[in-house]
Amino acid sequence: MSKLLNWVDARFPLSEFVKQDLTGYPTPRNLSYWWNFGFLAGFVLVLQVVSGLFLAMHYKPDASLAFESIEHIMREVNYGWLIRYIHSTGASAFFAVIFIHMARTLYYGSYRAPRELMWWTGQGLLLLLMATAFFGYLLPWGQMSYWGAQVITNLFRATPFFGDEIVIWLRGGFSIGDATLTRFFVLHYFFPFLIIGLVLIHLVALHTVKSSNPSGINLAAKDNIPFHPYFTAKDLYGLGVFLIVFCFFVFFSPEFFIEADNNIPANPLKTPAHIVPEWYFLPFYAILRSIPDLLGGVVAMGLSVVIFAAMPFLDRSHIPGGARYRPVYRILFYIFVLDFAVLTYVGAVPPSGSLVVIGQVATFIYFALFALLPFISKAEEKWLCKRGLPAEVEELLKSKSSPDKFNCPL
């Protein structure tokens, strides 16, 4: 066995890779459970790829067969119901995990130097994930699938000059049809390859800059511990808890994430009374609806997703530790999460009277938080420096072992 390993090692750095990047990967010892969600996202990705693979063995991407083939999977394929519900619940789980992963990054300021590339590849992953979810949602060919795709592809009509042509090109027809379904199926199958590729880049970047930690200060080598067994054990425990919640939905409430209308086959002649996107698109959808202009709405919605990428520029404070040691930033963070929740709610209910106003206010707050961040963060930094940093930070910075230096710019 060791002979074989030597043979391989002479040709490929297997043992070295395992030692450096898996078992021995130095990890800050003070990571909280909020750091479990990156691993969980990877797990859900594998779950989706595997369940999707087996679904694709029975699914038929043909407008006249798609809906029926889903029912065939649900009723005739051995454990087809289980695999499909894993996949449909997995989509929601993926977004839930990613949103928490992002919230953690925002809270602890993990997007700041030197981790900008991690944040940007993460932003790319979010966009790919959204596209994959959107393509996948058409495949059951139910009413919500059909009209969701109809509405979202119509957004491209806002493109200057070529709007109508682009919409027709995207659909391969004058409305959503067989051509659209087939290409969405192909793209839904293809995009995960891009996701896996970008995940690898995300991980290579991670192993270059190493994990951030709740203190926001890079720890000295002696405060890092090997990934195995400490974080394998911790990640597995987190995975167990996650699976209990996940399986509860899969086995006891699988239709919770599926709109009733999607159990009606797509009908191009009749729009459901109330179209809603999947819950993970609701905040962005609410922003789209809050702006009474097609182009404006589309731009605002697009911006609301990609604006996260600007965070390393917008946050000009150098105080370590993200929200933990920054009371003002912490308040902004909580306002943002609450605003996100309000937008989710507004996106889910039919637009009427006061809700339209609430949606517009929430949209305004959403962008205002980003717009004001450069000024607030700078002012906060000055204020904190004048007042003196928390004792904890001072101590960490002063300890000779920390590689980080921070001097108040006064």
Next chain:
Amino acid sequence: MSDEDSKDPKESGRRHFLETVTGVVAGAGVCGAAWPFISSMNPTTDVLAKSTSEVELGDIAVGETKTVDWQGKPVFILHRTPEQISEVRNDQSAQTKDPEQDEKRVQKPQWLVVVGLCTHLGCVPLRKDKGWLCPCHGSFYDDSGRVLRGPAPKNLILPPYEFLSDNKILIGKVEEQS
């Protein structure tokens, strides 16, 4: 991990035990979780429900064959003439490769029911005046479906079937529905 453990052998033993138990339980779970996926590649319930075929024999004239579909495979039904019957029963020595009595290959002498796939590599043999000839590699079967010459190792396979009435058979095993 061994460096920390070595300080306390009792503690290390306990941890080793816990690791083993967890590993076994988790491993069992992974196997259990794999089963639905493996099982999903087996025939679906509607395919299994189609695994029997009812065949009306009334319209097959004496001396004629009919090819019917059973589980997606061709099944030859030959309505044998008395001459054909006596020929395959008298000259039982002609075939040597996979010797079998014709009496054991049919339920009623006039009806031969065989799976129409050459036992060599699965081509569909062609009906000749007498017997069947496989176009792929020239195996020849007599009117009892027994291989006389060619590379085929075995006689044509007999599907399970039963007579529902004098003129109707059910090919395939009927699954007991509970």
Next chain:
Amino acid sequence: MNQKTMTFLLFGSFLFLTANSRASSDVSLAEVDFDHSVENIKSGAQVAMDVCRLCHEFKYIKYRNLLEIGFNKDEVDVLRGDMPLNTSILSTTKPEIASKLFGMMPPDLSLMAKARRGGARYIYTLLTSYSMDAEEHVDNKLFPGIKMPDPFAYAIRTDDVRQKELDQRIENVSVFLQWTSDPKAKERRRTGYYVIAYLIVLTFLFYLLKRKVWRTLK
């Protein structure tokens, strides 16, 4: 307010708002405590075969599926006539005639309970919402202007005994339609109990292991 309470409150409000946005569109459906026993599903199936099947199809339910809800082979043979066991249950009225009669094709019923919010409750409420006004005009309160004529003559029920009988029949039909929309529900929940129980054990072991491993760090 400390950090943990804050996080808890925020995620709580997030969940509350999301869940609420869905619940709010459930218009008052009847509160029925359905009995999803096989006997009830079977009685419901019998009513559905006698009444609903006149116009509606059950595309995704095959005759052989009836064997799963307590029908025996002979009963199914009577229902299927000379159709093979492996065929979908279709309406006894030709679709063209039915669509001419009602101005639209009566919808397929096999997925109906899943296609309406409330499932069996929606179907029960719909079927018991027929009423007659002073001009002897029958309409449905839940679905005004519905094209389906009162299938159980619920609007012209005469006395309490008849009402009780109708309610029971309609309840059974609702339970049956719940089953046709999700025939694997029972198997799914049963599997679910084992899976969750297993996961709790596994997670507990992971927890112990994690604690044991981390204890060596001091």
